[in-house]
Amino acid sequence: MxxxxxxxxxxxxxxxxxxxxxxxxxxxxxxxxxxxxxxxxxxxxxxxxxxxxxxxxxxxxxxxxxxxxxxxxxxxxxxxxxxxxxxxxxxxxxxxxxxxxxxxxxxxxxxxxxxxxxxxxxxxxxxxxxxxxxxPQSRGWRIYADFLLGEGHRRIAVAAQPSVYWESGTRILRDHLDPRGGTVVELDMGALTPEAVCDELVAHRATALLLLVGHPEPAVPIVRSVRRDRRLAEVTIGAPAGQPEFAEWADLLGGDGAGVPFLRYLPExxxxxxxxxxxxxxxxxxxxxxxxxxxxxxxxxxxxxxxxxxxxxxxxxxxxxxxxxxxxxxxxxxxxRTPGVSAWQWAGPPVQVVDRDPERPDHFRVRHTG
Known part of the structure; x- marks a missing residue:
């Protein structure tokens, strides 16, 4: 337009x-x-x-x-x-x-x-x-990492595509999680199918999978594959970049798209x-x-x-x-001015970790605030 x-x-x-x-x-x-x-x-x-x-x-x-x-x-x-x-x-x-x-x-x-x-x-x-x-990404994604730790996740896999943005996100997560007992495993989505992602999650004993990929492809097929794999019934799927915020996510995934925590910048x-x-x-x-x-x-x-x-x-x-x-x-x-940020920055935007309620996928639950 x-x-x-x-x-x-x-x-x-x-x-x-x-x-x-x-x-x-x-x-x-x-x-x-x-x-x-x-x-x-x-x-x-x-x-x-x-x-x-x-x-x-x-x-x-x-x-x-x-x-x-x-x-x-x-x-x-x-x-x-x-x-x-x-x-x-x-x-x-x-x-x-x-x-x-x-x-x-x-x-x-x-x-x-x-x-x-x-x-x-x-x-x-x-x-x-x-x-x-x-x-800035460094603030929001650290808050997301704190949420994962608070939920008991220590072995975290990231399904990532090549991108400065995704690479930066992975680095922030690793730098924040490693000193706190967490482990980040990178899964290269340029080489893996959604079905192969499931096998990697089992092999690495991951309890959380973060989608650092485009939407709807390959995010939607990855979610469907993980949800349908009985070995991964207890694995949390997360999407810090906010894919589940929008109606298209719910339209494509229905109930499979619920319970996927993401970052949202709204006040309580x-x-x-x-x-x-x-x-x-x-x-x-x-x-x-x-x-x-x-x-x-x-x-x-x-x-x-x-x-x-x-x-x-x-x-x-x-x-x-x-x-x-x-x-x-x-x-x-x-x-x-914020250290490490090159632009003038609003230092006070609210940050939430939110997901779609599995009981009512058109409603959101606030899981964590930072």
Whole structure:
């Protein structure tokens, strides 16, 4: 989904819209359902901003580009959006794609507020141009590792595909679990079939299998194979990257997809704004909104506040990150520097480990908070 190109800022009148570039995976091989939720949150927030008078009387307008999980496509989109005169770029879900977008935004001097991509190092060096709302992978996945330990798991297998994101996740898990008596065994999904994964779990006496793979392939066939193997009846399947959050997971797996813990970035109790936005998002999405939709809404809420206070100058927007204090749907957003994270980081997003209730797979259970 691409919006028609907008004329460059130099061709606009004083009363024209303030443009925000929006990146999201809206087609395969991107995680299109996540992209749809992200875009729904972005669009709802833009509507609310414009209903409240816009930015100094000027409407806010999204210029949407589909990244389709392609880093090259994302970098090219940032180039195009910069030429179109956007005040900032926002969004993206896939970490490797967001990293390409962040690097290009940093090089061009375009502010980029990343909504949902958790890879710690979004840029090679610390940057003033990039800020992020979701927690860094090192924080979320350590919390997930603590959950596994608390559940008594010490022999943990990871079914992984080649990716900077999955490799980073495996390293975080191993570094956190090894000193605490845990063992991480890597299963190469470039070499194993789902049935062979089952044999490896038995051979390694693993009590938990984590899916560090794409969805629906090969995640769904792996889950089906493990669920149907009587030798593995007591094995916990986990998906820290959040695959079970979305309706497609439940549609494809039914009851087999329940009881698979994943990371979700929502508070235990919604804020008043969060409760109101949840109702509007449910109507817009014709179903329950994921945490990604709330990340999208908060992205625009932050950018609108910055634009009202500091104008549309790109350097001024980037310089404002450390002064942000915005009430979002999941708490007050403030950015700071976090060791090992190259972007300005919201240090306080809530982190939960959640699964679908085996008794009611359309309902979620909070298993752990961090």
């Amino acid at each position: 691409n919006t028609p190109p907008s004329p460059p800022a130099a061709e606009r009148t004083d009363g024209s819209a303030v443009l925000i570039g929006a990146l999201a995976p809206l087609t395969r091989p991107g995680w299109a359902e996540a992209g749809r939720h992200l875009l729904a949150g972005l669009e709802l927030a833009v509507r609310d901003v414009n209903d409240a008078g816009g930015i100094g009387g000027r409407p806010l307008e999204l210029v949407v580009r589909d990244t389709a999980a392609d880093p090259g496509k994302a970098a090219a989109a940032v180039d195009e959006l910069a030429r179109l005169g956007v005040a900032a770029v926002a969004g993206e879900y896939h970490s490797v794609v967001a990293r390409a977008a962040a690097a290009r935004a940093d090089a061009l001097g375009v502010p980029f507020l990343c909504s949902s991509a958790v890879l710690d190092a979004l840029t090679e060096q610390p940057t003033e141009w990039v800020a992020r709302l979701c927690p 109790s919604p804020t008043p704004l969060g409760a109101r936005v949840a109702t509007d998002l449910r109507e817009r999405l014709a179903g329950a909104p994921s945490f990604v939709a709330f990340e999208g809404y908060d992205t625009i809420a932050v950018l609108a506040d910055v634009l009202r206070a500091h104008g549309t100058d790109r350097a001024g927007i980037a310089a404002s990150w450390p002064r942000v204090a915005v009430e979002g749907t999941r708490g007050e957003v403030r950015f700071s």
